[in-house]
Amino acid sequence: MSGGEPITRRQALVVAAGAAATTALPDNVLAQAAKTGVAPTTGKFLTSRELAILDEVAELIIPADAQSGGARVAKCAEYIDARLAESIDPDWRQSWKDDIAEIDEISVAMFGRPLLQASPAERQKLMERISRNEKNPKDNVEHSFVTIKWWVAEAYYTSKIGIHDELQYQGNVYLDEFIGTDVSALPGGQRK
Amino acid sequence: MALISLPTVTLPEPATVSLAKVYDVLIVGSGAAGGMAAHALTAQGLDVLLLEAGRQVDFEAEVRSLEWPYDHPRRGKLGPDTYVLNETDYKRLKPPYAQSFGRYTNVMSWQQLGEGPDYTKQFFVNEKEHPYTGTNFSWVRSRVLGGKTNVWGRLSLRLSDYDFKAASRDGYGVDWPISYADVAPYYDKVDRLLGISGVTENLPWLPDSIYQRSMRLNAAEVHMRGRLSEKNGWVVTPFRLGVTTEGLAHNKYRSRCYGRGACFRRVGGCDIHAAFDSPTGLIYPAWDTGRLTVRTNATVHQVLMDANTGKATGVAFVDTTSKKSYEARAKVVVLAASTLESTRILLLSKSRQHPNGLGNSSGHLGRNLCEHVLGPRVHGICKDRVGAARSNEDGRPGGFYIPRFRNLDAKSKEKDFIRGYGLEGSSGQEMFPEDALKLTGYGQAYKKKVRGHAGAFIYMYGLGEVLPRYESRVEIDPQVKDAFGIPVLRFSYRYGDNEKKMCADMVTSMQEAFDASGFEITRVDRDPLVEGSSVHELGTARMGSDPKTSVLNPFQQAHDVKNLFVVDGAGFVSAACQNPTWTIMALAWRSCDYLAGELKRGNI
Numbered sequence: 186m187s188g189g190e191p192i193t194r195r196q197a198l199v200v201a202a203g204a205a206a207t208t209a210l211p212d213n214v215l216a217q218a219a220k221t222g223v224a225p226t227t228g229k230f231l232t233s234r235e236l237a238i239l240d241e242v243a244e245l246i247i248p249a250d251a252q253s254g255g256a257r258v259a260k261c262a263e264y265i266d267a268r269l270a271e272s273i274d275p276d277w278r279q280s281w282k283d284d285i286a287e288i289d290e291i292s293v294a295m296f297g298r299p300l301l302q303a304s305p306a307e308r309q310k311l312m313e314r315i316s317r318n319e320k321n322p323k324d325n326v327e328h329s330f331v332t333i334k335w336w337v338a339e340a341y342y343t344s345k346i347g348i349h350d351e352l353q354y355q356g357n358v359y360l361d362e363f364i365g366t367d368v369s370a371l372p373g374g375q376r377k
Numbered sequence: 378m379a380l381i382s383l384p385t386v387t388l389p390e391p392a393t394v395s396l397a398k399v400y401d402v403l404i405v406g407s408g409a410a411g412g413m414a415a416h417a418l419t420a421q422g423l424d425v426l427l428l429e430a431g432r433q434v435d436f437e438a439e440v441r442s443l444e445w446p447y448d449h450p451r452r453g454k455l456g457p458d459t460y461v462l463n464e465t466d467y468k469r470l471k472p473p474y475a476q477s478f479g480r481y482t483n484v485m486s487w488q489q490l491g492e493g494p495d496y497t498k499q500f501f502v503n504e505k506e507h508p509y510t511g512t513n514f515s516w517v518r519s520r521v522l523g524g525k526t527n528v529w530g531r532l533s534l535r536l537s538d539y540d541f542k543a544a545s546r547d548g549y550g551v552d553w554p555i556s557y558a559d560v561a562p563y564y565d566k567v568d569r570l571l572g573i574s575g576v577t578e579n580l581p582w583l584p585d586s587i588y589q590r591s592m593r594l595n596a597a598e599v600h601m602r603g604r605l606s607e608k609n610g611w612v613v614t615p616f617r618l619g620v621t622t623e624g625l626a627h628n629k630y631r632s633r634c635y636g637r638g639a640c641f642r643r644v645g646g647c648d649i650h651a652a653f654d655s656p657t658g659l660i661y662p663a664w665d666t667g668r669l670t671v672r673t674n675a676t677v678h679q680v681l682m683d684a685n686t687g688k689a690t691g692v693a694f695v696d697t698t699s700k701k702s703y704e705a706r707a708k709v710v711v712l713a714a715s716t717l718e719s720t721r722i723l724l725l726s727k728s729r730q731h732p733n734g735l736g737n738s739s740g741h742l743g744r745n746l747c748e749h750v751l752g753p754r755v756h757g758i759c760k761d762r763v764g765a766a767r768s769n770e771d772g773r774p775g776g777f778y779i780p781r782f783r784n785l786d787a788k789s790k791e792k793d794f795i796r797g798y799g800l801e802g803s804s805g806q807e808m809f810p811e812d813a814l815k816l817t818g819y820g821q822a823y824k825k826k827v828r829g830h831a832g833a834f835i836y837m838y839g840l841g842e843v844l845p846r847y848e849s850r851v852e853i854d855p856q857v858k859d860a861f862g863i864p865v866l867r868f869s870y871r872y873g874d875n876e877k878k879m880c881a882d883m884v885t886s887m888q889e890a891f892d893a894s895g896f897e898i899t900r901v902d903r904d905p906l907v908e909g910s911s912v913h914e915l916g917t918a919r920m921g922s923d924p925k926t927s928v929l930n931p932f933q934q935a936h937d938v939k940n941l942f943v944v945d946g947a948g949f950v951s952a953a954c955q956n957p958t959w960t961i962m963a964l965a966w967r968s969c970d971y972l973a974g975e976l977k978r979g980n981i
Binding site for chain 1: 809
């Protein structure tokens with residue numbers, strides 16, 4: 186049986202190629218893009234300083250590497266800021282300011298300077314501190330980390346960089362047939 | 378945008394639909410049951426009016442199946458004026474749930490918690506306009522042409538005599554007044570008309586359908602199929618999907634499946650209609666007969682009766698847009714408004730002759746509410762797949778299904794609970810790596826772990842039978858009304874001990890399956906979700922041979938009113954553990970063939 190207007194294999198390949206074209210960049214280009222990512226300067230809701238702190242924490246959570254850009258080039262902080270800017274929930278909006286302030290304050294407490302002035306090694310130590318009870322956070326800053334990480338992961342892995350460059354997702358294209366694995370050809374396969 | 382351009386039907390403006398004539402049959406609701414009724418009755422040459430409470434959906438424009446998350450300003454999520462109820466809300470608060478979220482314009486059911494709810498937000502009701510009261514219950518309602526079939530989960534299973542005659546097997550409740558042999562020819566007709574994919578397994582308790590090409594299992598699932606077959610005697614089969622994989626030569630409104638995948642985003646929905654939906658599968662083809670009239674935006678709240686003849690004469694409805702009241706007339710009324718909405722209409726249609734609601738001389742109307750319990754869930758990792766080369770594992774509309782294996786014979790009999798459950802799940806790389814929200818850590822190690830796990834993830838959850846109980850009921854709340862001034866339902870319904878023990882066994886079984894397959898378990902959820910979460914409400918107007926203990930006869934005809942039928946899930950005697958859509962349609966078709974025959978013979 187057949188139904189609708191069947192597409193040709195070539196049409197399907199064109200669609201697939203179109204999806205791939207956005208991602209098939211050489212490693213050196215990707216690495217360069219990761220390096221040249223710059224922190225956003227103006228927030229829609231967060232202050233510039235808050236946005237910069239959030240952007241830095243996001244990049245510490247999902248950093249750039251040889252495979253793909255990190256949270257900074259994926260603009261995760263800007264995505265979160267845009268969601269906050271349109272929110273009508275004042276408690277939720279304030280909670281983000283509080284979370285960001287918590288992280289800056291723990292940096293001051295640990296190193297005598299705010300996060301953005303901390304050295305790379307100090308920033309790693311801060312991340313160790315705030316993530317140490319991730320499954321069962323004990324204090325405010327640990328709760329802050331859990332919230333920020335959830336949102337950064339959500340933003341990153343729904344971004345173009347996260348889906349294509351990092352995870353190399355290959356679906357969402359027209360196929361003649363989804364192949365998967367043929368059950369009948371394997372042990373314990375199709376019952377007759 | 379979909380590559381495939383399909384024809385559609387543009388329905389007339391509601392105000393232009395003639396309400397002056399007396400139709401042969403008037404159908405209320407356009408989902409699986411209402412759509413099938415429209416198909417079956419027009420095929421019999423009858424002149425049919427279908428009333429739908431919602432609007433017609435411009436499916437391709439709204440659902441946009443292939444749009445990437447990053448092309449949407451909120452990655453597919455809803456706007457700031459909408460609050461989506463979550464599991465904590467459902468358990469912590471009491472209905473009506475929306476009253477706790479005053480600052481939001483819209484309050485939506487949990488169905489909108491998925492990855493792409495903004496595409497389907499118009500499919501579901503605003504809880505602020507459609508409250509209900511009573512015990513905690515997650516009641517998901519869709520008011521558009523096609524109802525929930527626009528976004529359903531697609532798992533399409535048959536019931537067997539293990540289900541129809543369950544009471545005779547274990548002594549609980551009552552048997553259905555029909556057997557598998559009565560329904561089997563109609564299951565076959567549904568299979569051929571709408572298309573279903575699956576693998577023949579020859580299980581007596583889960584009869585096979587007439588399958589088109591099956592979807593494939595992913596590698597971890599094939600491995601599990603072998604191990605569970607060998608160790609437990611359990612079957613791991615590809616989802617039996619209400620999806621046409623080979624196309625349907627008789628239906629120009631639907632394409633075959635092109636493996637585009639990502640089918641679990643958007644809260645479901647398929648803009649090339651490879652997955653069955655009622656408008657393209659049933660209503661538009663019925664429209665083409667020239668014998669179907671459809672009026673959208675018509676919220677029916679009462680069946681009109683002739684006190685002299687004792688017969689229904691039509692229905693009263695409110696126009697959803699203008700809020701004006703209207704009546705429509707027909708020789709026969711068929712309710713297919715969804716299980717609880719049909720029962721609500723019957724309860725609201727009380728009169729001097731029917732003081733407890735229409736068709737309720739038995740006192741069973743609104744009672745024996747049943748559904749499926751879910752919540753227990755196990756997540757894990759197929760370690761062999763960690764870091765494996767990338768391939769497309771997301772080109773299918775469903776994962777795997779493990780049919781019921783409890784209480785089938787003496788060997789599988791459980792001492793703690795009766796009836797059974799099936800296990801559903803999926804594995805492999807989906808667009809969003811679910812482990813990203815579960816794995817601990819940060820930095821390079823975290824990123825690398827998410828990458829490695831993306832194709833190795835596997836999850837499984839149970840779906841079990843909730844027993845029908847006389848005390849499990851809905852009734853009309855005497856105080857609360859919806860946005861149209863129509864009194865709402867009040868729930869008295871809770872899971873019992875059988876469901877709780879069944880859930881505990883689900884967890885044990887799933888852990889056993891993972892262990893047998895060598896999968897690492899990363900998370901175990903043990904608790905049942907709030908009542909109603911399966912979106913499989915069934916019963917409340919059960920069929921039976923005895924008018925003293927049932928509302929409908931074996932053809933879903935009201936015992937009390939011979940020209941009144943209820944062809945949705947309300948007629949179910951018990952829920953079984955199988956997803957009900959295919960059975961609802963088979964039964965609706967069977968009942969409508971009977972209706973047409975009786976009408977032609979002058980018996981109605």
